[in-house]
Amino acid sequence: MSFKRILFFTALLIGFTSFSQTTYPKIVGYFGIMHPIVTINEDETTVNFRDYYAVGFPSGINIWKNEKIGFSFEIVPNIKEDQGTSKVTNLLFHPGVLVALGKGYTFAGRAAFESGGRYGFTPVFNKTIIKNTSYSYYVAVPLPVRFGNDHPASFTVGFQFGIAF
Template identity: 80%
Template sequence: MSLKYSLLLLAVITSPVLFSQTVYPKITGYFGIMHPVFTFSEHETNVNFRDYYAVGFPTGINIWKSEKIGFSFEIVPNIKDDQGTDKVTNLLFHPGVLVALGNGYTFAGRAAFETSGRYGVTPVFNKTIIKNKTCSYYAAVPLPVRFGNDHPASFTIGFQFGIAF
């Protein structure tokens, strides 16, 4: 066998496509629905679905540098319906670091910059529930902490689910 055919055979055998190995950097996108369930501050505790209805639509891109670490950029428009009046209340810019924890779990440590004037951090714990060849479905628990804009500091517990592709 000539050197040319040997090299071609070696290239085919070691091809990541044939063995389903992931090539890095790996880029994925996602879309979700996020419900803030409880929000606690110095002055009050608000409960979504009881006091009002609020929903966010996180949309983002993940750039995985390796199997364990990546960068994510997310934009989240938020809508609130309060006493029959609904409107977009905020747009959240949400860059962060991704850390794969194994078994489908991921931690996202995000900085938060809101058009409402608030800022803070959002740790997110994410779990891939169903994984297919073309997409996966996930559930997440975001824990936003916010400051600024003449409001007391707040802490929220949320629930998010969505699709990644």
């Protein structure tokens, strides 16, 4: 094999391996739609789509320190339609820690600070379902726990889907 061919294949190999490596920190933006399914507190159980319609629009930035751990900054405006009236009911500030669990699964442990006066935490289990080079689609199950503002503590199960880029 000639020197030129060796040099060509070496450059080709280096080029292919550099495309497969990820540089950290890695920044990923995302946007989604979140539907709370059921909310439970000591006084009542309410169901979205039956008792009212509520939807949130989480958007944020994930900053991955390495392939296993990162930080996320998320803002979620929430809209509620009830008895013919709809309005923005809340703005959620939702920072948190990301932990990659492998095989497309991620855990997000988020603090929650709502403009409506509630606070708490939200564990989120996320799964990338379609991954491309420039974007990916995901589904997630957020489990918000909230306190404060003269309301009983509550627990919600939600469903979220979206796109990351």
